[in-house]
Structure formats: structure tokens, C-alpha cells
Amino acid sequence: MTHPKNDLPSCFGDLTSVFPKADDGLRHTPESCMVCDHKTACLRTAMTQKQGLTVREELVDRAYSSGMVGFFGRWSRKKDLHRKKMNPDV
16 A cells, blocks of 8 residues: 655654664564554564564574574575675666
């Protein structure tokens, strides 16, 4: 679903606003975003930007730390994410 740009809040798609890192090192959606009509589209938009790749790297690192992904799986995924950061068109 697309939204006219004028109807969107200024924080729309800004990962640091809509999915910030908390004191525990994990990312949480603020309460103010939970009541917003644009929350799903906003977070999707934020995750498709370069900042979203950083979040995906964090997930890979956590999966590796917890033993859910092995060394080569982590290496391969991080290499792919790095490549996407350097050339987002690929």
C-alpha cells in the first residue's frame, strides 16, 4: 500500500526512530510507533534502505553467537550483506 508523501510522518522510514537499539543491545519498536497507522509500511521502508542491511548484519551476528549459524554461514551472509551495502542495485 502506498501513501501520499504529505500524509506520512517525518519519522517515516527512519530506522533510528522506528526501530532503535535499546539499552539491552536489541532493537525495539517505540510505543509511539505501535499506534501509528503507517507502522508496517514505515518499518518495511526502513529495512529496505542501507540501514536495514546493518540490522540484518546484527541478526546474523546474534545467530552466530547463539550457535544457530556456523562460521561459514555467518561469513557467507555477511559477505552478501557487505556486497549489497557497496552496490545496492545488485
